[in-house]
Amino acid sequence: MEKNSNLDRIRIVLVEPQDGANIGSVCRAMKTMGIHDLAITGDRQYDENRVRTLALHAYDLYENHSRYANLAEALSDSVLSVGASRRRGKNRKYFALLPEQMAKRIDATGEGRVSIVFGREADGLTDAELNLCHMGVRIPTSDAFPSLNLSQAVQVITYTLFRELTSTAGFEPIVESRLQKLSQTVGESFEKIDFFKQDEKSEVERFFRDIFARATLSEGEAKRLEKMFIKMARIRIHKNMDKDTRGQ
Structure with a gap:
């Protein structure tokens, strides 16, 4: 499956969210990471102005969202469903993946909708709701203050999915x-x-090689440095040629 197409099949499911402002923030978190499929469970009506205020240019996700009576209905057409929860208990999932592990699991899953479920702002998912999901996902947080609000949790998860499931190029040092x-190009340019x-070309090349290694250069930066040193040598050569011409 194409990497970018994985995002198109991701659905974010909010279980009975309590406030329209949080829904708006979730819309922004989703859209910035290329995910557009939002589902909401329950029959609560939300103040659309509060949703719009926080969603801004992502309000179209709320306008096009799917509404379900309960979580079971929302997950009925999913090939994989993942419940986000930090709490543990004997009636809850006995393990939870990290967001990066979840992304790899999604990438290895055949075609079809993948739903990621987030619980209520106050108390998250119930045991029964979490058990409707195929697996759990947990965002690591500090024990001293472990709670993320709804939109923060969605942002972390969607960012991880975007990073892991798209072909966006990252930084690669040379x-x-x-x-x-x-380093040889630098040495040759100085030589010209x-x-x-004295016989110090090798020493200077090693000197620059160590500096470049510590700088962790990208290929683009390496090419630019090469061009600068080559141009420096050519300018000096041309100036010397001009002087020789004027002296004749």
Whole structure:
């Protein structure tokens, strides 16, 4: 399955949320991470102005959300459902995945809707609701203050999904062979402008190689540095040629 298509099948399910402002914040959290399918359970009516105020340009997610009488109905067409909860107990899931582990599980799951379920702001999911889900997911937090509000929890989960399930390029530092090549270019450029007074080219190359290694350069940065040193050498050569021409 294409990486980016994984996000299209993610549904965020809110179980009986208590406040429209929280729903609006959830919409923003979802849309910033490329997830647009929102479902809400229960028959509570929400102040649309409160939703809109917090959702801003993500209000369309609320306008197009699906409404279900209960969680069982909301999960009826899901091939995988995951309940978000930090609490443990003998009647709750005996294990919970970390968000990154959940993303890998989703990536390995065949085609079909994947629902991630979030409970009420005050007391989360009941034991029965969590048991309707195939597995649990837990966001690690400090024992001193472990509670995240609803939109924060959704933001952490959706960010992790976006990072893990899309082909967005991350930073990749250059490898040792590339460092050597860059350092050699620096040494050759200095040599062309007669910088070395003694046999110190190898020492200078090692010096720059160590600096570049500590800087953790990307390929783009390495190419730019190469161009700068090569241009420096060419400018010096051309100036010397101009002087020789004027002296004739």
